[in-house]
Amino acid sequence: xxxxxxxxxxxxxxxxxxxxxxxxxxxxxxxxxxxxxxxxxxxxxxxxxxxxxxxxxxxxxxxxxxxxxxxxxxxxxxxxxxxxxxxxxxxxxxxxxxxxxxxxxxxxxxxxxxxxxxxxxxxxxxxxxxxxxxxxxxxxxxxxxxxxxxxxxxxxxxxxxxxxxxxxxx
Numbered sequence: 001x002x003x004x005x006x007x008x009x010x011x012x013x014x015x016x017x018x019x020x021x022x023x024x025x026x027x028x029x030x031x032x033x034x035x036x037x038x039x040x041x042x043x044x045x046x047x048x049x050x051x052x053x054x055x056x057x058x059x060x061x062x063x064x065x066x067x068x069x070x071x072x073x074x075x076x077x078x079x080x081x082x083x084x085x086x087x088x089x090x091x092x093x094x095x096x097x098x099x100x101x102x103x104x105x106x107x108x109x110x111x112x113x114x115x116x117x118x119x120x121x122x123x124x125x126x127x128x129x130x131x132x133x134x135x136x137x138x139x140x141x142x143x144x145x146x147x148x149x150x151x152x153x154x155x156x157x158x159x160x161x162x163x164x165x166x167x168x169x170x
Contacts, residue, residue, distance in 0.1 A: 006035065007054050007061050008085065008158050010166050011068055012075040015041055015048040019073045023050060026067055032056060036089075036155025047075065049166075051157045078166050080158055087158035091136045092118070093127045096147035106146060113139045124149055 119126035
């Protein structure tokens with residue numbers, strides 16, 4: 001049995017209502033779990049890009065890609081080659097700040113992680129961190145002692161490195 005690894009699938013779809021439902025429904029019908037999914041418009045206003053992160057073996061990924069390609073609103077689908085793409089995730093993290101000393105310590109951590117404090121109240125800070133999931137996880141680990149009040153993560157978005165791209169004219 002193959003070891004499970006995180007795989008990233010990039011899907012170009014028609015930018016219209018119902019497409020996300022069709023894609024998510026395919027995963028549901030096949031009993032595949034989506035770790036994260038991001039969707040947004042592309043440089044062509046009639047197209048959207050979905051970045052889907054899954055933890056499955058290679059055989060299952062191949063099956064998912066074939067099934068996605070069969071959907072009518074899907075223009076193009078590819079697994080991003082491991083190590084040959086850039087990825088980012090955004091997290092908004094509200095952290096408890098019980099004292100001025102802790103506020104200073106948290107702000108120092110935010111600076112080390114190249115994050116930003118985006119909201120301040122008397123007893124909390126809201127922080128924005130952008131980077132790889134590992135970077136965000138590392139920051140969250142440091143914040144456990146202070147207490148994470150609330151967390152929102154976007155999920156991974158990714159593009160192939162260099163000149164390689166997933167476009168309809170290729």
